[in-house]
Amino acid sequence: MITDRQVERSIAILLRGGVLLAASIVLFGGILYLTQRGSDLPHHHTFRGEPVDLMKPSLVIRGALSGRPDAIIQLGLLLLILTPVARVLFSVAAFAFERDHMYVIMTLLVLAVLLYSLMAA
Amino acid sequence: MDTTLFTSIVFFGSLLAGFLGALTGLGGGVVVVPLLTLALGVDIRYAVGASLVSVIATSSGAAAAYVREGFSNIRIGMFLEIATTLGALLGAYLATRLQTSIIGVVFGAMLLFSAYFSSREHKQAGGEQSPDHLAHWLKLEGSYPALEGQQEYHAQRVPLGFGMMFGAGTLSGLLGIGSGAMKVLAMDQAMKLPFKVSTTTSNFMIGVTAAASAGIYLSRGFIDPGLAMPVMLGVLAGSMMGAKVLVKAETRYIRIVFSLVIVALAIEMIVTSIKGRL
Numbered sequence: 001m002i003t004d005r006q007v008e009r010s011i012a013i014l015l016r017g018g019v020l021l022a023a024s025i026v027l028f029g030g031i032l033y034l035t036q037r038g039s040d041l042p043h044h045h046t047f048r049g050e051p052v053d054l055m056k057p058s059l060v061i062r063g064a065l066s067g068r069p070d071a072i073i074q075l076g077l078l079l080l081i082l083t084p085v086a087r088v089l090f091s092v093a094a095f096a097f098e099r100d101h102m103y104v105i106m107t108l109l110v111l112a113v114l115l116y117s118l119m120a121a
Numbered sequence: 122m123d124t125t126l127f128t129s130i131v132f133f134g135s136l137l138a139g140f141l142g143a144l145t146g147l148g149g150g151v152v153v154v155p156l157l158t159l160a161l162g163v164d165i166r167y168a169v170g171a172s173l174v175s176v177i178a179t180s181s182g183a184a185a186a187y188v189r190e191g192f193s194n195i196r197i198g199m200f201l202e203i204a205t206t207l208g209a210l211l212g213a214y215l216a217t218r219l220q221t222s223i224i225g226v227v228f229g230a231m232l233l234f235s236a237y238f239s240s241r242e243h244k245q246a247g248g249e250q251s252p253d254h255l256a257h258w259l260k261l262e263g264s265y266p267a268l269e270g271q272q273e274y275h276a277q278r279v280p281l282g283f284g285m286m287f288g289a290g291t292l293s294g295l296l297g298i299g300s301g302a303m304k305v306l307a308m309d310q311a312m313k314l315p316f317k318v319s320t321t322t323s324n325f326m327i328g329v330t331a332a333a334s335a336g337i338y339l340s341r342g343f344i345d346p347g348l349a350m351p352v353m354l355g356v357l358a359g360s361m362m363g364a365k366v367l368v369k370a371e372t373r374y375i376r377i378v379f380s381l382v383i384v385a386l387a388i389e390m391i392v393t394s395i396k397g398r399l
Binding site for chain 2: 011033120
């Protein structure tokens with residue numbers, strides 16, 4: 001039988017692991033980014049949005065695998081965004097295990113909102 | 122100024138913002154966005170995108186520490202996340218539609234509220250703990266470790282708290298902040314939950330709330346890797362340092378100074394927005 005405390009501990013490990021991994025990837029991509037583009041001029045004064053290959057998760061992964069620094073950073077950020085989603089997914093399983101049907105439904109509702117937002121990407 | 126210098130300035134500014142944000146409990150986002158827009162001339166849409174990403178990082182990192190202490194309430198958090206994530210969707214859509222000057226004015230107003238929230242003496246909303254049938258049915262209750270042993274608590278005024286959480290989510294999605302102050306207010310003042318439970322549960326919720334707007338931000342090109350990289354790493358490192366110092370430091374004076382800085386930023390933000398220069 002798992003207890004609430006054990007569930008909370010697992011969530012804590014999940015969250016910390018996700019953030020550490022994401023931050024490491026962002027740092028790695030950031031160093032590459034600066035070595036390649038460090039002497040360019042920053043362009044953040046005017047909003048132009050991002051090219052489509054930095055907005056679509058599937059294209060971000062492809063770009064990162066081909067070694068593009070901006071895509072590697074974006075992959076780390078994507079992973080970071082997915083960490084809370086994984087936390088919610090984990091909670092669905094934990095509430096199901098405790099046979100708390102009401103909270104399974106509520107957690108699924110939160111998950112649905114998160115997935116809706118990510119589908120937009 | 123080339124990209125290396127720009128990135129370094131943003132990193133150290135974010136480090137400071139994360140440090141102060143952790144010490145005062147307001148989070149790094151409230152300082153990072155004014156820093157990027159007012160001092161460095163970054164478009165506010167890129168600024169809120171980078172800030173939102175840093176909010177997810179600090180919330181998830183800090184929440185890991187809080188859950189282990191046994192204060193945060195996962196059921197109350199999850200129930201209220203229905204409201205905050207829906208609000209965050211609305212906020213993110215508004216961010217993609219509204220003029221930047223309007224976002225700037227709302228941001229300034231939020232800063233003023235934060236300054237007030239941070240400087241006030243905390244009073245626990247006490248009074249009656251009459252049984253609330255809705256809260257009981259939703260299992261919005263629990264216990265936490267206090268000096269006198271385990272203390273039980275029960276949520277009150279659930280619809281009010283839920284509504285305020287929707288508002289907190291909307292602000293989070295619109296401004297790229299965690300809106301922890303408003304989340305705490307909804308829990309400890311509206312729902313009359315213990316302060317410690319409110320702050321830790323709020324921190325726990327911030328990451329999920331922010332993730333709900335992040336997908337929309339990503340698809341609208343608000344998240345620029347070159348800018349989000351130093352902001353996220355800086356705020357995360359700064360807030361981890363802040364959390365270490367917080368345990369020992371006397372934060373009253375820091376809070377007062379920080380509140381004054383925020384008021385100044387708020388005025389600057391509103392004036393710049395009205396003049397149409399944001």
